[in-house]
Amino acid sequence: MSKLKFLNFVFILVCCLVYTSHCLARDYTDFEREYYIENIKKYTEEIKQNPNEALLYGARGEAYYELGAYEQAIDDFTKSIALDNNNISASSSYVYRAKAYKYIKKNDLALQDFNKAIELNKTYDGVYAARGMFYYEINEDYKAIEDFTKVIEICSNDNKDYNDYYGYQERGWVYDKLKQYDKAVADYSKSIELEKNAAFTYYNRGVAYINLNENNKAIKDFTKSIELDSNDSYAYYYRGIAFFRINQNDKAIEDFTKSIQLNPKDYYAYYQRACVYKVLDQKYKAIDDFTKAIQLNSNEFIFYNARGSMYYELGEYEKALNDLNKAIELNPNDIFFYNERGLIYEKLKKYEEAIEDFTKSIQLNSNKYINSGFYYERGLIYYKLREYEKALNDLNKAIELEPNYSKAYFERASVHSKLGQYTEAIRDYNILMQLEPNNSDYLVLRGITYYNLGLYNNALVDFNKVIELNPDDYMTYSCRSEVFSYQGNYNNALSDINKAIELKSDMEDLYIERASIYCKLGDYSKALIDINKSIELNPDYAMAYNNRSYIYSQLGDYFKANQDFIKAKELGFYK
Template sequence: MLFSSNEDENFALSRFESMLKTNNVFFFDSAEFEDIIHHYLDSGKVALAKKAIKISLEQHPSSVNLKLMEIELMVFENKLDEAEKLLDNLYLLETSNAEIYIQKANIYSKRDEHYKAIELLKTALEYSDDLADVNSLIGMEYLFIDDFKEAKRYFMKCLELDIDDYSSLYNIIYCFEFLEDIDGAISYLNEYIDKNPYSEVAWHQLGKQYYAKKMFPEALTAFDFAIIADDRFIGAYIEKGKVLEKLGDYEEAIYNYQITLELDDPTSFAYLRIGKCYEKLGQKELAVKFYYKTVHEDPLLDKGWTAITDFYMRQENYQKALYYINKAINIDTENVSYWKRSAEIHKSLQLYEEADIAYQKTVELGNYELSTWISWADILKLLGEYNNSIHVLLQALEFYPDNSKIEYRLAGMYFTLGEQNKGTFHLKNALRNNFTQHLQFQKLFPSVFTRISVKNIISEFKKSST
């Protein structure tokens, strides 16, 4: 437990720290030592906790509680074998001490022997006065082995013992979500709210479940109740704003996002959503103003940079779009979405060599979307680099076998280079997969399309397929 304002507890801590400074020896009872050690552990002052444990056991060598605190610290420091030996000795003295079973379970858990840990914790339930805490530990062990049904069951027991145990409530919802049982989560939350109708956390979680099911009016009602329960609940205003966006009520969404700016320090997420709403309302100057605020508030937020870049791309102001995407790349050179946009912008500006470099970087960073391969190959074609374009298309074919867009382009490239057999092979593949796209082939390779040999292939295929 943490030290409270209780004068005796503060006095004991002050006396102990005075003792350490002066080397005088003061006597403390075991309960005072427990409070001192807890204080240091809760404050993260492990070295002082160790000193307190050492001195406490010198003064109270037979105290089981102090020995258990020593063991707890050993487990924390991964001195598992040493801790286990001490626990075995304590077990011979006190077979009904729940804390012995809990610490032994902690050791098994650290060794990834979670089933053994669970059995010990279930034994601890028979002796413990703090059933909620032990049930929570069991729930966590079941999470470690991905048994979400059992984990959920034990976290539910925690809530039965303490209806305000929100940590367990969050864990229960996590289990429902992992089990993809949104309906179960909604049902459970409604039952919980019947018992605890002023729980802003439960209303908030219920709203998120409705949102996941696209039940937007129900989600809106749930977030409203969360706000009624706590009118400073920022998360509820944010989620309500997201629902209002889905419902097309952008002005009301802006109002809710702006409330969050007044309740706490501004967040880049709120600025971004406000900008998106203003853009949907056609208020472009306000939209871009909030996009600027987004990147100013959090320069590392990629959604902010992509929002402002996309804004200028939609306005066909590619110079400004290029300016902002370059700033973004300077901040994070490994962001694949930045490079994809850079390639598209350079393509729109007819800066094909720069587009080629950007597409290459996009693929190197792991973007294997069909549109990326196709656009890169088309850029290389515009640059007259037919062999490189073929190389890119053949790579794309490994990810998208028999894709007609790739096959038609390969056919056109090979015919252009005079490789008739390869051109014929890929043209037939393309026609087989999507005959109607041969009209797009005509646009891409008009001089190839007019060749008699190519027209014959298309004509023969059309006859054979009718």
Template sequence: MEFGHNDNNNLPLTKFESMLKTNHVLFFDSEEFENIIHYYLNQGKIALAKKAIKLGLDQHPTSINLRLFKVEIYVFEDKLSEADKLLDTLHNIDSSNEEIYIQKANIFSKKDNHEQAIEVLKQALELTTDIVDLYSLIGMEYLFLDKYEDAKTYFMKCLESDINDYSALYNIIYCFEFLNQNEEAISYLNVFLDKNPYCEVAWHQLGKQYFTLKDYNKALTSYDFAIISDDTFVGAYLERGKVLEQLKRYEDAIENYTITLTLDEPTSFALLRIGSCHEKLDNQDLALQYYDRTVHEDPLLDKGWIAITKFYNKKGDYQKALFFINKAINIDSENVSYWKLYAQINQRLKFYEEAERGYKKTLELGNYELNTWLSRGDLLIKLGEPEAAVSNFDQALEFYPENAELEYRLAGLFFTLKETDKATFHLKNGLKHNEDYAFIIEELFPKVSQELLVKNILKEINR
């Protein structure tokens, strides 16, 4: 029996806490101690749970259940060898106690010996009638081993034994999704729904599978049934809104997102999506209002700040866009797309050093798109840093070894640096790969384009 704050059955708990305050030892039967310990563990009050275990074992030294709680504490504190020894002792006393096997499996799992944990849990299955929890534990161990088919099988057993085990249902769908078995997930959910037609969770999951496959009409129908099954199901309204956005039914999407604001505390996700829908409907003032509400609701939601950044960027108000992109980067400084946007905004504001920094950071984060290399290199040329530009384009050539745009830029730079042999080599490479980009020399290096050697090389190609 578990105690609650307003539980009429919590007299033993009150009595126990009174005893701790007075240091006057009172007697409790072993079951009362078990309930007290269970309550403290659920509340995360480990110190009090340990006191209850000690006092319980002082009064009931042969209680296996109280000693199993001691094992649980050992495992929690990562004292696995102590837990193991105590379990061996308990197994010698009562080899048919399934909880001993469960705790043994828990220790194997903590040691990353998941195969052994599964073997022990399967032994426990033969000793208990409460099989659902064991199926779930075995399923989780298979997940640790990345054996998703096996995990799925055991979570399905959970659901067969307890049709309301939504945790198992979520885990089954997780396995299907990880295995990219969306069609199979749909078939499974449809069979499940034939037996449980008012299961809103299953309808919701079915809708998500159809959404992944871009079958938006079927997804919409699934969410309709989820809402019929539970008209307060916030998740179904949110997902329905996402489908309606894909169908470009923005007003209907707004209606669904707005319903969620009345059913529960406003979520930054719903506010952000409403803002986005208003922007697509060209309701600019309303869009900005909802974006503002989004970041007010969750100031650490970088996507909210990015939405405002893009809003002002489209309007050409680059100063405001720069202010808000900085807020997004302060929240997530490892996001490549944010740094790229940061660079583009600074470039439009003619803040070339900051723009170059943005492109450099983008490259450091692993974005090796050709345009990023070109943009950064061109800014270095503009900033009068030819050596840095050469280094940039040389690195780019490792990823794009026969790219004419890079070759012409390197040619222009080496001519600028009076390294004629290297310049000639890259200019001829550029012409070999694509003559049409030769205008780059004149555009980025007008002085170089007037040099006699450059003119002669270009003339040779045009003969």
């Protein structure tokens, strides 16, 4: 029976990270925090002297906002707006108050303020940029594109190249998010034309190229980004992915290692480096890195799955099982995890558990092409359990879902043969030869099936064809010898089995076959020599002792015949 390899799963995990630092809360230094605190004190004193000055409330509100004191910031912006609601300067208070509302998740109020700011100043690019980022963050992506396009339009008309560069940058982020990578590349490229020394623009374009699978272009951009900012761990990380994709594995490892040095807590960098080690067949290094990734983030199911696959390949099935159990605990609806665990249970000979997992995969999945594989795997387990009808049902279903599934036809032919359904088995081998016309194994198996049906001439036609294609195939000579022997053509049978032994002199079964021919020819002395050779090659071969018992009886040595009979029985021949 053939066996699928352990799960084919994609090891490359690409997280589309783009620089959006200005829309995230800043991590201020003590000096910066002290600066804003002092400003709050200063503006508070000035407000006492000028309680109706809108700009003072706005300035103090900005300081509160920068420190993350959003409720206090909103109070100050509200006061500023109340004191001066109708001029262009008020638009700044509306923008800041909108951003503060966003942080406390009052998005309706935030949007009202952004709209009011634009109403007061329709030509201020910063207001559209701020509202665009708001739309971006609440997943109103096409509205975000409209606002960033407006930023570009305003800046182009006013020759504000620097702000224009930000407009293209921000619109590129949105296209990235929408997976419209060609458009993202175009915007990042325009941004680079306007500002050639911004490391993060090259980085963002590199990520877009990664997603377009243009890996050499990505490498060039990440290299430029690193040239401008050598401390950016993400640029090394993504360049490592690009190198990995074009099979420059040593360079990939160098970049992932550098990324780890710059950011030792980046679990994805450990994961990716482990993937490279896996490809290089450095399994223990891969396990070490997967383990490190798990230590840094114990809630990422893909890490357990990946490490489990390594343990599986090393034959450490209990460890593999532990990892797949954890992966399923973290992600109980992943159809592939159940399939993989089913394969592990199969290796552990826990067939009932394997069947449960393959069944679970089938129940969770609606994709017919993927499900065909799950039915196939479950069918193999039923075959091992000798539940041939259930195996046949599953393999029929696999073929129904995927009509060109050659492995399923192959296994179904085996099941048909076990059930004595040789005509159906031949039909499957005929289909297999249409699907894979250069696979001579199917000719051999069809020939054996013809033999089982008593269609000896058909069998000979298939065996002759195989030998013509592959004159060194010892097994086919053995099969043809058996057909000749059954037909009573012992000279041809002996010629073929001699050729098989010449090609494969360490195969004990071949000597048993030749001994059988010698017995039919009445030459028991030569038969004994061959049986002795078979036992020499495999001292625990029960059939050989049974056959030698018969030969000794024909030679009149009943004592040795009885000894071999007892030995064959001890080895389980008569069970």
